Amino acid sequence: MTIDLRTEIERIRTAYQKRRPDDARYTWSDPAYVFMLQNVERRVLRMLARQHLLPLSGKRILEVGCGTGHWLREFVKWGADPTAVAGVDLLPDRVTVARNLCPGGTRVFPCDAQELPFSTGEFDMVAHFTVFTSILDSDMKRRVAQESVRVLKPGGLGLWYDFHVANPHNPDVRPVGHRELSDLFPSCCITVERVTLAPPLVRLVAPRSWVACAILDTIPLLRTHYLAAVRKTGVF
Numbered sequence: 001m002t003i004d005l006r007t008e009i010e011r012i013r014t015a016y017q018k019r020r021p022d023d024a025r026y027t028w029s030d031p032a033y034v035f036m037l038q039n040v041e042r043r044v045l046r047m048l049a050r051q052h053l054l055p056l057s058g059k060r061i062l063e064v065g066c067g068t069g070h071w072l073r074e075f076v077k078w079g080a081d082p083t084a085v086a087g088v089d090l091l092p093d094r095v096t097v098a099r100n101l102c103p104g105g106t107r108v109f110p111c112d113a114q115e116l117p118f119s120t121g122e123f124d125m126v127a128h129f130t131v132f133t134s135i136l137d138s139d140m141k142r143r144v145a146q147e148s149v150r151v152l153k154p155g156g157l158g159l160w161y162d163f164h165v166a167n168p169h170n171p172d173v174r175p176v177g178h179r180e181l182s183d184l185f186p187s188c189c190i191t192v193e194r195v196t197l198a199p200p201l202v203r204l205v206a207p208r209s210w211v212a213c214a215i216l217d218t219i220p221l222l223r224t225h226y227l228a229a230v231r232k233t234g235v236f
Contacts, residue, residue, distance in 0.1 A: 069098030
């Protein structure tokens with residue numbers, strides 16, 4: 001699907017601006033949110049260890065679509081130097097919040113990720129958390145992927161977290177499957193695992209039993225997201 005890119009950028013901005021910042025489903029007081037986020041954090045740390053990215057000290061890291069900076073702050077908490085961590089986001093108001101919340105020295109910019117303001121081969125890792133499912137235009141997806149790989153060092157790691165199961169209640173997003181993920185990064189070596197117990201199921205079960213959520217999470221078919229290591233292996 002290809003549409004006018006300016007129209008797509010405005011559509012994405014509008015879709016994110018419609019989301020309520022006070023949505024109780026995304027607060028630390030909600031047990032389902034805590035379960036899902038802590039589960040992702042554990043799996044990301046395990047993947048970084050397997051990919052020999054830990055410790056993060058000395059690593060240069062970029063997050064594309066950083067929002068209010070949650071993962072930027074996690075990278076710093078896990079040992080990255082704030083001055084070596086950068087984030088870009090399409091929405092200036094989110095960038096403002098991220099700048100206020102992130103440690104001093106963290107670079108955060110409002111930016112269209114189709115043209116990243118960084119040098120070729122600048123980063124050891126480029127992270128994407130639920131970014132590509134918000135882009136409906138195939139050309140824009142491809143350009144964002146190309147830019148993300150361009151700014152990676154040879155052998156650098158792209159960290160991908162996004163859903164592969166459709167959400168019929170949200171027309172502003174579209175799942176990204178394994179084949180599309182491979183097509184977006186054709187010159188890379190990709191390792192994928194299924195993660196994140198289906199959010200509707202977590203929201204039903206977590207307030208009643210954390211243990212039941214943990215048991216259900218052991219069933220891969222109930223997991224709706226991919227966590228992928230996208231290793232830059234050749235000339236892009």
